[in-house]
Amino acid sequence: MSKMPASCxxxxxxxxxxxxxxxxxxxxxxxxAHVAECGECREELGRYRAVDGLVHAARRGPLxxxxxxxxxxxxxxRLADLRSRMVSFGIFxxxxxxxxxxxxxxxxxxxxxxxxxGSLGGHVRRLLGEEAIEDPAATEALRAELIEYLxxxxxxxxxxxxxxxxRSDFQxxxxxxxxxxxxxxxxSYAGIAVRIGxxxxxxxxxxxxxxxxxxxxxxxxxxxxxxxxxxxYAGKRVELKQRLLAVEGVKAQPAGHHDFxxxxxxxxxxxxxxxxxxxxxxxxxxSHPLSDLTLFGxxxxxxxxxxxxxxxxxxxxxPLPA
Amino acid sequence: xxxxxxxxxxxxxVSTGRVMAEDAFxxxxxxxxxxxxxxxxxxxxRASDADDLSQETFLRAFRAYRTLPAGANVRAWxxxxxxxxxxxxxxxxxxxxxxxxxxxxxxxxxxxxRADGRLIADEARARVEQVIGGLPEKQRLAFVMRKMxxxxxxxxxxxxxxxxxxxxxHVFQALRKIRKGxxxxxxxxxxxxx
Numbered sequence: 001m002s003k004m005p006a007s008c009x010x011x012x013x014x015x016x017x018x019x020x021x022x023x024x025x026x027x028x029x030x031x032x033a034h035v036a037e038c039g040e041c042r043e044e045l046g047r048y049r050a051v052d053g054l055v056h057a058a059r060r061g062p063l064x065x066x067x068x069x070x071x072x073x074x075x076x077x078r079l080a081d082l083r084s085r086m087v088s089f090g091i092f093x094x095x096x097x098x099x100x101x102x103x104x105x106x107x108x109x110x111x112x113x114x115x116x117x118g119s120l121g122g123h124v125r126r127l128l129g130e131e132a133i134e135d136p137a138a139t140e141a142l143r144a145e146l147i148e149y150l151x152x153x154x155x156x157x158x159x160x161x162x163x164x165x166x167r168s169d170f171q172x173x174x175x176x177x178x179x180x181x182x183x184x185x186x187x188s189y190a191g192i193a194v195r196i197g198x199x200x201x202x203x204x205x206x207x208x209x210x211x212x213x214x215x216x217x218x219x220x221x222x223x224x225x226x227x228x229x230x231x232x233y234a235g236k237r238v239e240l241k242q243r244l245l246a247v248e249g250v251k252a253q254p255a256g257h258h259d260f261x262x263x264x265x266x267x268x269x270x271x272x273x274x275x276x277x278x279x280x281x282x283x284x285x286x287s288h289p290l291s292d293l294t295l296f297g298x299x300x301x302x303x304x305x306x307x308x309x310x311x312x313x314x315x316x317x318x319p320l321p322a
Numbered sequence: 323x324x325x326x327x328x329x330x331x332x333x334x335x336v337s338t339g340r341v342m343a344e345d346a347f348x349x350x351x352x353x354x355x356x357x358x359x360x361x362x363x364x365x366x367x368r369a370s371d372a373d374d375l376s377q378e379t380f381l382r383a384f385r386a387y388r389t390l391p392a393g394a395n396v397r398a399w400x401x402x403x404x405x406x407x408x409x410x411x412x413x414x415x416x417x418x419x420x421x422x423x424x425x426x427x428x429x430x431x432x433x434x435x436r437a438d439g440r441l442i443a444d445e446a447r448a449r450v451e452q453v454i455g456g457l458p459e460k461q462r463l464a465f466v467m468r469k470m471x472x473x474x475x476x477x478x479x480x481x482x483x484x485x486x487x488x489x490x491x492h493v494f495q496a497l498r499k500i501r502k503g504x505x506x507x508x509x510x511x512x513x514x515x516x
Contacts, residue, residue: 016494020469051450051501058450059470065369068356068376075355075377079347079384086385135388 007034008041015041019048086131089124090139095150096240101139102128107160108142111214113234146216152247155183155304157217165213170201174208181222181294184248184301186262188226190291191272199291206231221245226290228262229255249297267295268302268315277302279320282313347387350396351380357397357471358404364466365408367455375411379404398477405463405481412459446504453503457496460484464492465500 011034017023018031035042087109089102102110112127124132136143148154166172177195181187193205209220215234221244225231230252233241242252242260255261269285270277272292277299278285285293296302299315309316359376366372382403390399454462460482467473467481468489479489 013494016497020497047501048497051497051504054446054450054504055469055500058447058454061447063360063363065363065372066360067369068359071359071373071376072351072355074373075351075380078377078381079351082381082384131385133385133388138388 008038011041012044015045016048019045019052021052082131085129086133087128088133088135088138089128090134090136090143091124092136092143094147096243099146100124100127101142101146102132103139103142104162104164106162106164108214108217109162109165111146111217113215113237113240149216150244150247155248159217161214161217163213167208167211170196170198170204171208171211174205175212175214175218178209178212178220178223179218181219182296182301182305183219184250184298185270185294185296185305186222186224186245186250186267187294188290189223190226190289191293192223194272194291216244219244222248222250224262224290228264228290230260230262245297249301250295251297262295264290264295266320267297268299268320270294270296270302270307275307276310277307277315278310279313279315279318282310347384350383350387350400354397354400355380358400361401361466361471362404362408364451364454364470365463366411371411375404375407378407382407395477398473398480401467401471401473401477402481405467408463409459449504450500453500454496456503457499461492461496461499464489465496468493 011031014023014027014031015035018028023031031045035045083105085104087102087104089100089110091098091100091114093099096113097116098114100110100112100114101108102112110127124134142159145154145157145159149157163172163175166175173196174192177192180195189205189209190199190202192209193199193201196205198204205223209223210232212218212220215221221233221241230238230241230245232238236258238259245252245262250262251266252260252262264286265280267280268277269280269282270293271285271288272294277296280286296305299309299319303309355376358379359372362375362379363369363372366375379400383400390396454465457465464478464482467478468475473481475486475489475493478493479486482489482492484492
């Protein structure tokens with residue numbers, strides 16, 4: 001090898017390329033010219049051609065273990081599992097600050113208020129786990145509807161929800177009862193406890209709503225304290241609750257430090273189980289705890305929710321002062 | 323899941339894009355899984371490794387699929403993922419081997435056990451597979467991609483994180499070693515043509 005003439009050394013890579021059939025025409029021509037003169041290289045070219053032929057034969061021949069059936073079946077199952085766990089999410093600005101929407105194959109899985117500043121990466125991982133993929137296109141239609149909702153241009157979010165993130169059957173029942181509260185209405189935590197048949201579980205109800213995976217969509221902002229105080233929302237951001245209620249026509253006045261209060265005497269009132277809504281002064285309504293009642297900020301909202309004005313107190317003839 | 327309140331029908335049609343992406347991925351699996359598994363079988367020489375790594379390749383691909391630019395060469399991209407997984411696998415394997423060797427002084431023999439031990443009829447062809455199996459990692463990967471799957475040198479370079487020229491050099495070096503390894507197995511008489 002060391003004694004190989006320079007012209008042979010120089011032609012060698014082209015010889016390999018020619019043997020594999022991938023030499024460019026000028027190089028192929030040089031190889032042809034060289035092997036016409038050089039017997040050693042002519043033999044070498046022949047050997048490489050033979051090797052190339054064997055490699056081709058090996059490629060075409062049977063390969064032991066070449067049966068993908070089992071691996072394919074397992075892959076199909078693993079992909080289905082992965083799909084069901086995957087969440088696509090988008091982050092976008094809103095009137096209430098940056099929001100995240102996450103959706104899975106099943107439905108909308110998560111809505112979260114995000115900190116106004118700082119890195120969101122770690123926050124998002126904690127919320128969504130490893131199988132989260134930022135994909136604004138996948139949540140764009142949801143984003144548009146949510147913004148319409150927050151701007152008061154839409155009263156319903158008819159979204160299919162993925163509730164696999166709920167922590168217990170109890171929480172699920174709380175969320176379902178909360179989702180049933182009409183747009184523009186409020187009741188108390190105790191009211192939700194009554195609705196799910198666990199009237200003494202007021203604090204657990206509040207806890208369950210504290211971990212609501214889908215705020216705004218499941219309207220936990222419509223659930224307030226028994227005194228009418230808004231009490232809490234999204235950590236310490238009760239002002240967001242006040243703003244969401246204001247969009248729906250429910251006014252809450254500042255009360256105490258950092259809280260707001262819905263005043264019952266300014267709200268149209270529905271006794272649970274009734275089909276007519278009343279003025280707050282109708283009959284014995286004012287002596288009932290808020291848990292027995294649903295309050296509406298406006299007549300329009302009460303009627304949009306399917307309730308008729310009471311035929312004795314006639315809220316339609318004697319509306320509350322705006 | 324629960325129907326009723328939480329699954330109001332009618333919906334918003336928001337899922338359409340996603341569903342289309344998934345259907346497209348089904349087609350990707352159908353078109354490429356068998357070939358990717360064959361590639362991994364050749365470079366790992368074990369059917370069980372080819373099973374695992376081919377599945378992992380497509381699970382990774384599925385996670386990243388929607389971010390793949392339109393018009394990207396999906397096949398070459400899958401080879402890149404499979405190659406990365408294969409190389410991680412080789413590294414883990416050699417770590418395990420070293421651990422074995424240290425603990426038990428019983429390192430397995432150099433050549434990996436060939437798939438299923440079935441005999442290939444043609445001795446020379448078997449010898450080709452054997453020599454390929456004994457090549458250094460990058461040469462083996464580059465050679466199998468080039469000669470068994472006809473990938474371009476640029477694509478092979480992408481898979482091996484090297485230049486197109488280095489990819490070509492790996493393939494040529496592999497060919498030289500195979501040619502040496504086959505000395506005595508080459509059909510007599512093919513060499514001489516006047």
